[in-house]
Amino acid sequence: MSSVLLSVEKAEVVYKRAITAVQGISLSVRDGQIVALLGTNGAGKSTTLRAISGFLGLDDARVTEGAITFDGHRIENRPPHEIARRGVVLVPEREKVFQNLTVAENLAAPVPRAADKRRLEDQIYQFFPRLADLRGRVGGLLSGGERQMLAIASALMCRPRLLMIDELSLGLAPVVVQDLTRRLIMIRDQLGIAILLVEQSAAVALSISDYAYVMENGRIVLDGDRERLNSHQDVQEFYLGQSDGNGQDSTTARRSYRDVKQYRRSRRWYG
Amino acid sequence: MFRSTPRASGYYRTGYGQDLALIQTRTERISLAILVTLAIALPFIAGPFLLDLACQVFLASIGALSLMLLTGYAGQISLGHAGLIAAGAFTTGILAREIAAPFWITLPASALTGILLGLIFGLPSLRLRGLYLAVSTLALHFIVIYLGGEYETKRGFSTGILIDPPSLAGFKLTDGRAWYFVLLLAAAASLMICINLLRSSSGRAWRAVHARETVAEALGINVAGYKLLVFVISSSMTSVAGCLFAYYRGFVSIEAFDLFLSIQYVAMIIIGGMGSLLGALLGAAFVTLFPYLIESLLALLPNIQKFAGDIFAVNYTAFGVVMILFLVFEPLGLVGIWRRLQNYFLLWPFKYRPLTGARK
Numbered sequence: 001m002s003s004v005l006l007s008v009e010k011a012e013v014v015y016k017r018a019i020t021a022v023q024g025i026s027l028s029v030r031d032g033q034i035v036a037l038l039g040t041n042g043a044g045k046s047t048t049l050r051a052i053s054g055f056l057g058l059d060d061a062r063v064t065e066g067a068i069t070f071d072g073h074r075i076e077n078r079p080p081h082e083i084a085r086r087g088v089v090l091v092p093e094r095e096k097v098f099q100n101l102t103v104a105e106n107l108a109a110p111v112p113r114a115a116d117k118r119r120l121e122d123q124i125y126q127f128f129p130r131l132a133d134l135r136g137r138v139g140g141l142l143s144g145g146e147r148q149m150l151a152i153a154s155a156l157m158c159r160p161r162l163l164m165i166d167e168l169s170l171g172l173a174p175v176v177v178q179d180l181t182r183r184l185i186m187i188r189d190q191l192g193i194a195i196l197l198v199e200q201s202a203a204v205a206l207s208i209s210d211y212a213y214v215m216e217n218g219r220i221v222l223d224g225d226r227e228r229l230n231s232h233q234d235v236q237e238f239y240l241g242q243s244d245g246n247g248q249d250s251t252t253a254r255r256s257y258r259d260v261k262q263y264r265r266s267r268r269w270y271g
Numbered sequence: 272m273f274r275s276t277p278r279a280s281g282y283y284r285t286g287y288g289q290d291l292a293l294i295q296t297r298t299e300r301i302s303l304a305i306l307v308t309l310a311i312a313l314p315f316i317a318g319p320f321l322l323d324l325a326c327q328v329f330l331a332s333i334g335a336l337s338l339m340l341l342t343g344y345a346g347q348i349s350l351g352h353a354g355l356i357a358a359g360a361f362t363t364g365i366l367a368r369e370i371a372a373p374f375w376i377t378l379p380a381s382a383l384t385g386i387l388l389g390l391i392f393g394l395p396s397l398r399l400r401g402l403y404l405a406v407s408t409l410a411l412h413f414i415v416i417y418l419g420g421e422y423e424t425k426r427g428f429s430t431g432i433l434i435d436p437p438s439l440a441g442f443k444l445t446d447g448r449a450w451y452f453v454l455l456l457a458a459a460a461s462l463m464i465c466i467n468l469l470r471s472s473s474g475r476a477w478r479a480v481h482a483r484e485t486v487a488e489a490l491g492i493n494v495a496g497y498k499l500l501v502f503v504i505s506s507s508m509t510s511v512a513g514c515l516f517a518y519y520r521g522f523v524s525i526e527a528f529d530l531f532l533s534i535q536y537v538a539m540i541i542i543g544g545m546g547s548l549l550g551a552l553l554g555a556a557f558v559t560l561f562p563y564l565i566e567s568l569l570a571l572l573p574n575i576q577k578f579a580g581d582i583f584a585v586n587y588t589a590f591g592v593v594m595i596l597f598l599v600f601e602p603l604g605l606v607g608i609w610r611r612l613q614n615y616f617l618l619w620p621f622k623y624r625p626l627t628g629a630r631k
Contacts, residue, residue: 089490092486114472158491
């Protein structure tokens with residue numbers, strides 16, 4: 001088994017010194033592993049990513065407890081550029097490319113030396129040949145899928161050891177998402193970097209990840225490898241929209257995972 | 272300056288080396304040669320008035336280039352550039368006056384003053400943006416002018432400080448033609464510095480910071496560090512322009528550096544075209560020559576002597592109107608017009624560039 005690259009231990013994130021958004025979550029990513037973070041809106045997935053990448057400061061939030069360790073170094077509450085230089089690079093959810101700069105300039109922005117630029121650029125065009133055609137186009141004129149490609153490519157220009165992608169499939173056509181996931185697996189296999197994905201769509205996440213965590217209300221409620229989650233009844237029912245074969249089909253109103261837990265809890269309490 | 276405009280057909284870059292080359296096509300080589308020849312020949316053709324105008328344009332170019340670096344590329348607004356020029360000029364004036372410092376001391380001293388001021392007034396940029404930053408840089412202007420005024424009154428130079436012409440390698444710089452070449456060289460050097468800075472990693476980082484700070488930060492760019500860096504570089508360049516200005520005029524006085532000068536510098540980069548070094552040069556030339564143009568136009572009117580006192584008002588008004596017209600009709604500035612012309616001839620007989628996908 002490969003070594004642990006990133007580990008989050010019992011981390012707690014508090015916004016504006018008042019609101020707890022994430023409480024006592026622990027997760028780990030190993031070298032070359034693709035890990036997914038699943039959950040509905042407001043579950044705390046993005047906050048977790050921000051905590052790892054150091055972007056909490058912008059929203060007046062911080063990691064108040066626990067530890068985030070990357071490759072043996074504590075990185076919680078460090079500035080984002082420092083964390084990125086260590087090798088943890090985030091592809092943000094929205095606003096992910098430089099709109100006024102061309103594709104080539106976007107790619108060049110994070111690279112310190114011109115000599116590295118050529119080599120890295122060539123390497124990246126292998127994964128995303130489409131970008132080579134668009135080299136002179138400004139970022140603002142790219143389509144959603146092209147932007148996502150460019151954002152991932154720019155992140156790769158930083159030579160990350162852990163690539164974090166917030167909402168890979170957001171607003172993209174299923175075909176495009178399929179293509180992207182295929183390329184991500186290629187990138188993982190060839191460059192050996194680990195990937196941490198945040199996803200709403202469980203189907204997408206479980207199709208490429210080796211391991212997944214399910215978040216709910218600021219906590220991790222479920223985790224396991226792909227096979228386990230894929231066959232897990234709750235996940236099937238509430239995230240994959242599959243019925244349990246008792247005559248219910250996916251057209252019936254799907255309840256949230258939280259509702260069900262609530263239901264079970266109340267049944268336990270009130271008998 | 273070298274953005275991706277359409278090229279003449281048949282010109283495709285085939286390697287990364289071509290991306291890096293400063294001069295890429297034969298047309299560029301030829302036009303550069305013509306420009307250099309003209310610049311060298313000018314002082315031997317033109318009279319002293321025209322030479323003075325050219326010198327003013329060169330001085331303004333250095334300031335405009337440095338402001339373009341700061342505002343047009345790194346996206347940090349500054350209304351303190353007149354203050355920075357004043358700082359350079361006063362450093363030169365005071366040193367020359369008090370300890371009779373030669374040129375090779377006052378010039379680096381001015382640059383150092385600029386670096387210090389840039390560091391101090393770059394700090395607010397880490398927290399402030401847009402208009403708020405503009406106001407904080409405005410403070411720089413007033414502080415420098417205040418200190419300069421204090422010095423003038425305390426030392427009894429109430430009308431200004433007189434400076435002897437500098438001597439370069441034992442040669443006294445008094446001749447207009449000699450000044451022309453010195454300032455031409457200084458402006459060319461500033462342009463080269465700017466071009467190369469922008470091609471370096473710091474140039475890429477500045478544009479990234481301008482485009483989107485969070486993404487830049489996510490990609491490992493030290494946003495705070497690069498903001499300070501651009502302030503420091505821009506300020507020291509402007510201060511050096513101030514030093515040259517002081518020597519060129521032979522006279523330093525706070526009246527020369529009012530707020531209107533700051534506005535003029537901002538006008539230069541807006542009229543010239545944001546985010547383009549060529550724009551900075553065009554803007555500097557335009558804004559410097561504009562008042563003279565208006566004056567000579569007014570001189571054509573009959574009976575103008577009667578209104579001699581109002582010419583400055585007409586000048587200011589015309590300047591304001593031109594600014595507004597540019598903002599409304601040509602936000603890309605003179606360089607936008609230039610690019611459109613280029614595109615028109617490069618794409619002719621077509622009107623638009625075809626879809627990129629169709630090319631391959």
